[in-house]
Amino acid sequence: xxxxxxxxxxxxxxxxxxxxxxxxxxxxxxxxxxxxxxxxxxxxxxxxxxxxxxxxxxxxxxxxxxxxxxxxxxxxxxxxxxxxxxxxxxxxxxxxxxxxxxxxxxxxxxxxxxxxxxxxxxxxxxxxxxxxxxxxx
Amino acid sequence: xxxxxxxxxxxxxxxxxxxxxxxxxxxxxxxxxxxxxxxxxxxxxxxxxxxxxxxxxxxxxxxxxxxxxxxxxxxxxxxxxxxxxxxxxxxxxxxxxxxxxxxxxxxxxxxxxxxxxxxxxxxxxxxxxxxxxxxxxxxxxxxxxxxxxxxxxxxxxxxxxxxxxxxxxxxxxxxxxxxxxxxxxxxxxxxxxxxxxxxxxxxxxxxxxxxxxxxxxxxxxxxxxxxxxxxxxxxxxxxxxxxxxxxxxxxxxxxxxxxxxxxxxxxxxxxxxxxxxxxxxxxxxxxxxxxxxxxxxxxxxxxxxxxxxxxxxxxxxxxxxxxxxxxxxxxxxxxxxxxxxxxxxxxxxxxxxxxxxxxxxxxxxxxxxxxxxxxxxxxxxxxxxxxxxxxxxxxxxxxxxxxxxxxxx
Numbered sequence: 001x002x003x004x005x006x007x008x009x010x011x012x013x014x015x016x017x018x019x020x021x022x023x024x025x026x027x028x029x030x031x032x033x034x035x036x037x038x039x040x041x042x043x044x045x046x047x048x049x050x051x052x053x054x055x056x057x058x059x060x061x062x063x064x065x066x067x068x069x070x071x072x073x074x075x076x077x078x079x080x081x082x083x084x085x086x087x088x089x090x091x092x093x094x095x096x097x098x099x100x101x102x103x104x105x106x107x108x109x110x111x112x113x114x115x116x117x118x119x120x121x122x123x124x125x126x127x128x129x130x131x132x133x134x135x136x137x
Numbered sequence: 138x139x140x141x142x143x144x145x146x147x148x149x150x151x152x153x154x155x156x157x158x159x160x161x162x163x164x165x166x167x168x169x170x171x172x173x174x175x176x177x178x179x180x181x182x183x184x185x186x187x188x189x190x191x192x193x194x195x196x197x198x199x200x201x202x203x204x205x206x207x208x209x210x211x212x213x214x215x216x217x218x219x220x221x222x223x224x225x226x227x228x229x230x231x232x233x234x235x236x237x238x239x240x241x242x243x244x245x246x247x248x249x250x251x252x253x254x255x256x257x258x259x260x261x262x263x264x265x266x267x268x269x270x271x272x273x274x275x276x277x278x279x280x281x282x283x284x285x286x287x288x289x290x291x292x293x294x295x296x297x298x299x300x301x302x303x304x305x306x307x308x309x310x311x312x313x314x315x316x317x318x319x320x321x322x323x324x325x326x327x328x329x330x331x332x333x334x335x336x337x338x339x340x341x342x343x344x345x346x347x348x349x350x351x352x353x354x355x356x357x358x359x360x361x362x363x364x365x366x367x368x369x370x371x372x373x374x375x376x377x378x379x380x381x382x383x384x385x386x387x388x389x390x391x392x393x394x395x396x397x398x399x400x401x402x403x404x405x406x407x408x409x410x411x412x413x414x415x416x417x418x419x420x421x422x423x424x425x426x427x428x429x430x431x432x433x434x435x436x437x438x439x440x441x442x443x444x445x446x447x448x449x450x451x452x453x454x455x456x457x458x459x460x461x462x463x464x465x466x467x468x469x470x471x472x473x474x475x476x477x478x479x480x481x482x483x484x485x486x487x488x489x490x491x492x493x494x495x496x497x498x499x500x501x502x503x504x505x506x507x508x509x510x511x512x513x514x515x516x517x518x519x520x521x522x523x524x525x526x527x528x529x530x531x532x533x534x535x536x537x538x539x540x541x542x543x544x545x546x
Binding site: 086088089090091092094095096104109110126129131 | 186187188246248250331332334338339340341416417418419420421428481483493494495496497498499500501502504
């Protein structure tokens with residue numbers, strides 16, 4: 001049985017912010033989770049960025065459950081985009097990224113951005129001097 | 138064998154000049170020896186591409202009908218205020234100028250998305266727009282009105298082509314060495330050296346090291362007033378020493394300053410520059426500025442001058458300074474000195490702690506600039522100039538003074 005591991009951005013509407021949704025993903029669907037970022041605005045929307053892993057069938061069921069309860073799901077990799085034409089390759093982002101999504105090619109010292117490592121913490125978006133990191137919702 | 142600039146220019150005109158970058162010359166001299174390299178190589182090109190706040194541009198926007206005296210009035214370019222305390226339709230726009238309604242750091246840390254540097258980039262961009270705006274900039278002005286300049290209000294679109302003159306004039310660029318910034322405090326700080334994480338969480342530096350113009354001519358033996366340079370993708374000149382030019386700092390045995398030292402004031406026609414090399418830049422919690430590309434050719438007039446261009450990152454040292462306390466309080470404390478080779482390795486050791494490093498100056502940009510300048514010279518498109526006066530050197534006895542405040546009676 002194939003297993004999957006995906007990083008998702010979950011938007012919880014106000015009515016769901018008190019529900020034990022992640023608990024159910026573990027208990028009812030046997031999925032593993034790793035919370036990368038979470039924020040709940042009191043009385044408003046909840047945002048959860050997490051890695052969800054498990055068997056493909058369970059994963060699909062889990063995602064179906066989330067959708068049915070009213071959670072909006074976005075794939076994570078599309079959220080922070082590197083606008084390479086605006087990047088000056090200074091490297092200011094390198095040490096700020098908590099997951100090491102940026103790296104410097106040792107010889108040319110050019111910066112690269114690995115979308116797969118990005119957890120959309122958004123630290124780079126405002127800290128990039130030429131503002132080459134763009135946030136898409 | 139000593140050469141003169143005139144002799145080198147003859148070779149450039151014939152397409153015979155041997156031109157290499159300040160990176161390439163290091164290996165060439167290793168292979169051939171200093172004497173042969175000095176004979177064979179005519180020009181070494183340097184480059185730097187980093188945020189340089191003391192940058193700006195002045196414009197003559199042309200006379201309206203009826204005339205308006207912007208001088209002494211107020212002028213905004215895309216809402217960014219320009220200086221008007223000069224003649225009727227001349228204005229100066231500084232790279233760090235911000236719109237009056239920018240929240241600045243009232244919402245901390247301020248984002249500083251758009252300022253003078255961005256306006257300059259957009260003006261230069263013309264049709265090759267890299268930001269969201271159009272090639273036209275909105276000029277909004279108010280004036281007080283005189284008998285000969287009766288008009289009081291002006292609102293118009295304007296592009297760089299409409300202006301009589303658009304001149305980049307940077308008072309201080311190309312700093313010869315710079316601090317490595319760290320944060321010893323227990324809170325994140327937002328500085329002109331970038332976002333600094335608490336407790337030595339990161340270290341930011343900002344020069345192009347072995348490619349940097351003034352590291353390759355540490356005593357200003359060839360770079361002087363009138364030196365023709367690569368500026369913002371076009372041609373410019375060294376206009377003067379830059380502000381805070383301080384040749385008297387501590388130097389290593391190789392002559393390279395171990396602290397921030399010499400600086401250049403540069404000037405050039407903005408109309409022939411390129412937006413790739415003049416990039417509006419924002420520092421979170423600090424402000425706006427302009428990232429400027431500069432490349433300076435060094436004529437290899439003698440073995441001595443060649444020897445200076447052989448400097449490597451391992452032989453250039455920068456001071457590590459705490460930007461939470463020492464820098465803002467103007468304390469002279471330096472935590473340690475670190476070579477650019479160590480800085481480029483990705484981590485340095487400060488107070489026994491491994492600290493990850495990042496650069497604010499673009500090394501790939503510097504490499505590209507040195508390469509472009511090399512090609513211009515090789516093709517015979519760019520001749521060298523003889524400086525008309527030297528920059529003040531170590532012998533000038535210049536003292537970099539702080540402002541000692543005195544009470545106003």
